[in-house]
Amino acid sequence: MTDLRRRFVEQLRRNGAPLTPELAAAFAAVPRDVFVAEGFQRRDGSWARPGTAGFRAAVYRDDVLVTKIDGRVAVSSSSQPSLMAIMLDALAVRPGDRVLEIGAGTGYNAALLAALGARVTSVDVQADVAEQARAALAAAGVPGVRVLTGDGYTGVPGESFDRAIVTVGVAGVSPRWLAQTVPGPIVVPVEHAGTHPVLAVEGGAEGPVTATVICPSGFMSAAGPLTAAHPGSHPAPVPSGGLIGFVPFAPARWSPALDSYSYRDLWYAAGVWSRRATHAALPDRDLSGLVLLDDDGTGGAAILPDGAVLAGGEQAHRYGTTAVQIVDRWLEAGRPSMRSWRIGLELAGDPQAPIWVPATWELRPEHL
Template sequence: MRGPRADFVERIRQGGVDLSPALAAAFAEVPREAFVPRGFQRHDGTWAGPADRDFLELVYADDVLVTKVDGRTPVSSSSQPSLMAMMIEALDVRPGHTVLEIGAGTGYNAALIARLGASVVSVDAQRDVADRARAALARAGIDGVRVEHGDGYLGCDRTTFDRVIVTVGIAGVSPRWFEQLAPDGLVVAPVEHAGNHPVLRITADLRARALIPAGFMTASGPLTAASPFPAPAPPRTLGKLTAYAEGRFDPPLELAYHDLWYAAGVWHRRATYAAVPRQRRNCLMLLDEERTGGAIILPDGSVLAGGAQRDRYAADAVVILDRWLAEQRPSLRSWHIRLAPGGDPDAPILLPHTWELTR
């Protein structure tokens, strides 16, 4: 590799991924630029195209590339490479495997999986996205991937799959995928929890483990049906927030902040992960029913609160902090999850239903 591609694999490793040699070779060999020929949206809202001087530098950054927007809403993208890598490693793909991918995106994720020796069927609900992914795979010379336009909920009943990977945020997984899954198969999917989409690794017996925190564009159709534990809708304009409890973490939590957030989502139905004024990052929040107040737990463990139910939600936040510490700061991976049917009775989905801490 030359130029911006030269350090691509190392950038992915710096994102916290223990790359296998086979997947490292796939990232080194598959040209990511072939999958974004029309460019993508920069973080400042401008569009980067192949003729721009920074195009390849941006393509080979460890960053998401938004390739389609509806107004201001991103609706298709090439995911952050380190996140792709974590999900593909969790999928445990072997040569000769058949893989069902829900959400084709640019086709780049399927290309990486195919490079590992698997046959891939990729299904996307947007016809233009499926067409572009198919063309990109051909342009990059990738064999072993079939892209179909269709409802990902239905899967593809033409074969039995060893693995299923989902590249869009969903409320729950489709039972159709398990009907098409080998007995020792795996599903890796970002499933909604407290306002975000942590990636779950789900076995054929409908047991799951959370792997990594993540945020994804949301799927359409039955896969986003309401769950019994819905996250609160995003905040409206928040009123004044004042200090309620002092910080207790020095230095402030970094990765462990996601562990605290995940536990809060299990223990409190109003927990969410939301943008908060004057904070540089999204924060764990217990959002009141009016969506204008509640309590925020900051990474240093301090609690801010506001609104008519300030004292109630702030007290709940302190209880969550105390409980998380009493449980010895369980990580996101410490939870065993069982799935159960829910959603639309005419198109049911399997939802996280019960959680149990393990050591």
């Protein structure tokens, strides 16, 4: 293990990543820099390439690395390593397990799975992304991984797996994954209120299908039936400048403000109780967060981390009132974390390619 990778593992541990000895060894053994051989986009928009100053140090930080841009939209990346660790820990891979991965990305996640002893089949719809992942896996000398180009919705027809992991944001779970994965679970980021909380999903292709939340996250969205609209869909995230005329509606409810994880817990509950909850950049504030979006898509109400409510637009009073009620309800429920919910999924989406989507929620008995 190089000093750079040793410090990388220590950073992940400090950031709260659940590193078992096996998972720590995987992160120490797999060279992340090999999987970004074409470079990545820095946060300032410039492109970092191998051999340039600070390249390897940036690669071995606990940060997402965007590796492909379509116009101004990021379409492929290497996910934040601490999030990868959480998802891999939840997957509970055992040596010899057959793992279906939807979304090859750079190939780095598949390499970590292989280091844990899994036999991995990764499917990516982008042919160039799949080819680059194959090349990186070969360059890193990683055995036991095959990368296929295809529609992630279908999985790998005719094959079966012990586990499945999805590394792209989806609106719901393909029945094909459930049919191909026995006994499971499937670890998958599913859209909820403008974000993609990671779920542990269990059940058969014909149902019933249930899930619990592993952690908050935000992922690039898939294409096709995996992101089909359905009756429970929330509005898409609102970009900077999309909201106008927001002013204070209700004062702060607590001090100090909620930390990021507790705020995400409130956000999740808001998505359970309002179909209009989503993510938005807030006007006149260096902040993005939870918004209940009105029918016009430019107004509604925002709930801030300190419990204050802003509102704007023609329906400001209606949405401001609903936002205050959501904060009250969350407090009265004992500030439940997102992991306190048990989720029931139902078939919806494209009738020709249906998906299992979150439809019902209840607080688990241990929280009540």
